[in-house]
Amino acid sequence: MTPFQYINGELHAESVALSSIAQQFGSPCYVYSRAYLEQRFTEYTAALAGQDHLVCYAVKANSNIAVLNVLARLGAGFDIVSVGELERVLAAGGKAERIVFSGVGKTAAEMRRALEVGIHCFNVESEAELERLNQVATDMGVSAPISIRVNPDVDAKTHPYISTGLKDNKFGIDIARAPEVYRRAASLSNITIKGVDCHIGSQLIDTSPFLDALDRVLSLVDTLATMDITISHLDLGGGLGVRYRDEVAPLTGEYIAAIRARLGERKVTLMFEPGRSITANAGVLLTTVEYLKLNEHKNFAIIDAAMNDMIRPSLYEAWMELLAVKPRNEGVLRTYDFVGPVCETGDFLAKDRELRIAEGDLLALASSGAYGFTMSSNYNSRGRAAEVMVDGDQCHLIRARETVTDLMRGEAVLP
Numbered sequence: 414m415t416p417f418q419y420i421n422g423e424l425h426a427e428s429v430a431l432s433s434i435a436q437q438f439g440s441p442c443y444v445y446s447r448a449y450l451e452q453r454f455t456e457y458t459a460a461l462a463g464q465d466h467l468v469c470y471a472v473k474a475n476s477n478i479a480v481l482n483v484l485a486r487l488g489a490g491f492d493i494v495s496v497g498e499l500e501r502v503l504a505a506g507g508k509a510e511r512i513v514f515s516g517v518g519k520t521a522a523e524m525r526r527a528l529e530v531g532i533h534c535f536n537v538e539s540e541a542e543l544e545r546l547n548q549v550a551t552d553m554g555v556s557a558p559i560s561i562r563v564n565p566d567v568d569a570k571t572h573p574y575i576s577t578g579l580k581d582n583k584f585g586i587d588i589a590r591a592p593e594v595y596r597r598a599a600s601l602s603n604i605t606i607k608g609v610d611c612h613i614g615s616q617l618i619d620t621s622p623f624l625d626a627l628d629r630v631l632s633l634v635d636t637l638a639t640m641d642i643t644i645s646h647l648d649l650g651g652g653l654g655v656r657y658r659d660e661v662a663p664l665t666g667e668y669i670a671a672i673r674a675r676l677g678e679r680k681v682t683l684m685f686e687p688g689r690s691i692t693a694n695a696g697v698l699l700t701t702v703e704y705l706k707l708n709e710h711k712n713f714a715i716i717d718a719a720m721n722d723m724i725r726p727s728l729y730e731a732w733m734e735l736l737a738v739k740p741r742n743e744g745v746l747r748t749y750d751f752v753g754p755v756c757e758t759g760d761f762l763a764k765d766r767e768l769r770i771a772e773g774d775l776l777a778l779a780s781s782g783a784y785g786f787t788m789s790s791n792y793n794s795r796g797r798a799a800e801v802m803v804d805g806d807q808c809h810l811i812r813a814r815e816t817v818t819d820l821m822r823g824e825a826v827l828p
């Protein structure tokens with residue numbers, strides 16, 4: 414099911430016409446579907462029925478408080494990578510004891526705040542971090558719950574910028590060294606070992622690397638058992654791919670079933686950190702054609718959204734589908750590059766797309782619900798787009814467009 418469908422020749426989000434959203438909230442504008450977010454999250458929990466589990470949505474994919482709140486109401490846990498994400502989750506009604514804290518660069522202040530609110534665990538990414546965490550916890554007179562993020566050295570076969578489980582990547586601790594690090598963790602006064610964590614990359618279309626990684630992690634768990642180190646949870650990270658173009662995306666249920674089948678007799682809580690698979694196809698980015706520039710060799714459609722709004726095409730050469738909200742039956746069919754107003758040659762959202770368009774036409778960049786708004790910036794002093802959530806036939810502004818005043822807040826000139 415996709416929440417974005419043509420009804421009477423016009424693209425809708427559920428039963429709401431996208432043109433009416435653009436009229437009300439302006440363009441560019443992100444639009445998300447509540448029903449789709451709920452459906453994708455529930456696919457995880459349904460596939461985990463009968464198995465102890467905790468699904469920690471990866472906040473970095475889309476951190477709008479309304480999105481987090483929709484998931485928190487379904488009992489979601491959250492995977493965070495900064496104190497900023499921590500405060501967002503708490504503000505959205507997420508439970509501290511369902512939060513895992515990932516990331517290679519946690520500061521002492523971030524550790525303190527996470528210990529103060531009582532998160533589920535820290536996913537420790539280096540030996541130095543383990544020592545610092547023990548020190549912070551000692552100073553506070555508490556014990557810090559941890560899992561070690563291991564790097565299993567498997568090739569996720571995804572874009573090199575979003576592959577994280579290879580020896581060359583900065584993430585996690587080499588799985589071969591992990592027993593030593595667990596031994597050290599067990600000896601530290603203010604550390605409590607909870608689990609093993611592993612996240613090998615993002616946008617995986619083939620799930621076999623996940624299973625290879627799992628086999629290595631399970632063998633580590635068995636080794637740890639012989640060292641009298643008991644693991645109560647196994648966190649397999651996020652990374653499940655989605656359809657942007659013609660990929661055959663893995664089914665959540667089948668992926669989880671394959672993992673459960675490999676667990677054997679081991680009694681552990683299974684944890685996941687999905688981001689993209691929950692939010693990507695829950696959202697579109699609405700944008701309007703400002704100008705058509707027809708050159709001898711190339712046609713450009715200059716649109717009002719830019720790389721500062723959605724950086725995936727510029728950064729990863731990601732292909733994202735661009736749809737006309739009200740496709741025209743008449744007019745010239747041309748091939749265009751869809752570029753934004755930012756002063757960078759790399760500022761494009763789509764290249765070589767054939768469409769029948771005119772100035773003022775509304776377009777929708779599909780699959781924009783993940784790593785869209787969260788990666789946006791104010792480059793060229795552009796205010797970030799509004800965000801809207803459709804809930805059945807209702808539509809709510811969940812973040813106002815940034816104004817120029819918002820952009821200048823806190824800046825000061827020298828006396």
Ligand SMILES: Cc1ncc(COP(=O)(O)O)c(C=O)c1O
Binds near residue numbers: 474652686688690
């Ligand atoms: C540690 C960690 N967990 C979870 C995720 C979420 O990944 P995805 O959005 O691919 O599900 C990421 C991002 O790749 C990550 O780095």
Ligand SMILES: N[C@@H](CCCC[NH3+])C(=O)O
Binds near residue numbers: 473784
């Ligand atoms: N931002 C990336 C995914 C990064 C995953 C974060 N570890 C993307 O848009 O595909």
